[in-house]
Amino acid sequence: QKEVEQNSGPLSVPEGAIASLNCTYSDRGSQSFFWYRQYSGKSPELIMSIYSNGDKEDGRFTAQLNKASQYVSLLIRDSQPSDSATYLCAVILSGTYKYIFGTGTRLKVLA
Amino acid sequence: DTGVSQDPRHKITKRGQNVTFRCDPISEHNRLYWYRQTLGQGPEFLTYFQNEAQLEKSRLLSDRFSAERPKGSFSTLEIQRTEQGDSAMYLCASSFEGPPGDEQFFGPGTRLTVL
Numbered sequence: 001q002k003e004v005e006q007n008s009g010p011l012s013v014p015e016g017a018i019a020s021l022n023c024t025y026s027d028r029g030s031q032s033f034f035w036y037r038q039y040s041g042k043s044p045e046l047i048m049s050i051y052s053n054g055d056k057e058d059g060r061f062t063a064q065l066n067k068a069s070q071y072v073s074l075l076i077r078d079s080q081p082s083d084s085a086t087y088l089c090a091v092i093l094s095g096t097y098k099y100i101f102g103t104g105t106r107l108k109v110l111a
Numbered sequence: 112d113t114g115v116s117q118d119p120r121h122k123i124t125k126r127g128q129n130v131t132f133r134c135d136p137i138s139e140h141n142r143l144y145w146y147r148q149t150l151g152q153g154p155e156f157l158t159y160f161q162n163e164a165q166l167e168k169s170r171l172l173s174d175r176f177s178a179e180r181p182k183g184s185f186s187t188l189e190i191q192r193t194e195q196g197d198s199a200m201y202l203c204a205s206s207f208e209g210p211p212g213d214e215q216f217f218g219p220g221t222r223l224t225v226l
Contacts (some may be wrong), residue, residue, distance in 0.1 A: 032213060043202055043217040044154065088153050092213065098165050099144070099215065101153030
């Protein structure tokens with residue numbers, strides 16, 4: 001089992017729709033979770049961090065964390081073509097300083 | 112406020128040569144990380160510094176790889192006797208230690224091609 005798993009996609013949504021991206025992790029002790037956006041040929045860009053169960057909203061983005069089920073998700077409301085990118089989920093392994101990234105989900109927002 | 116910078120942005124080398132990359136973190140950040148990323152994969156953790164101390168190193172990092180952060184500011188990553196399998200994007204990230212967590216910010220990366 002991979003430490004952080006994401007569906008590679010592509011996930012295609014029409015412009016203006018809600019995009020839902022999911023991530024599961026295996027380390028039950030993990031406490032810190034992050035979503036990054038990565039455009040082709042560029043480095044990852046931090047979107048959000050989340051540390052507590054529940055929802056965290058920032059503009060059009062909402063991160064959701066459920067530690068009991070070991071999943072974290074990212075919702076993008078009113079999706080725009082400029083949101084088309086790969087979205088990476090990252091988790092800090094408990095007891096370490098290691099960030100483990102998923103392979104990313106490729107999102108395509110269709111105009 | 113400048114972000115994380117990396118130099119060079121691109122490096123082409125022949126197999127067997129040594130290469131060195133530099134990372135300058137955000138000035139107030141005391142934590143620095145190196146990652147390697149290949150096509151279709153997420154960044155893969157290589158090593159972590161807190162100030163000048165190297166506190167964690169991936170088992171994937173062979174003896175050919177070494178990293179330093181001598182004064183707790185910039186860092187270098189050296190790869191000795193490069194192999195074609197070392198071709199990848201090498202990413203540096205920095206963060207500031209503090210509650211509630213540790214948000215990392217990435218530099219633009221150094222793309223290495225080993226011929």
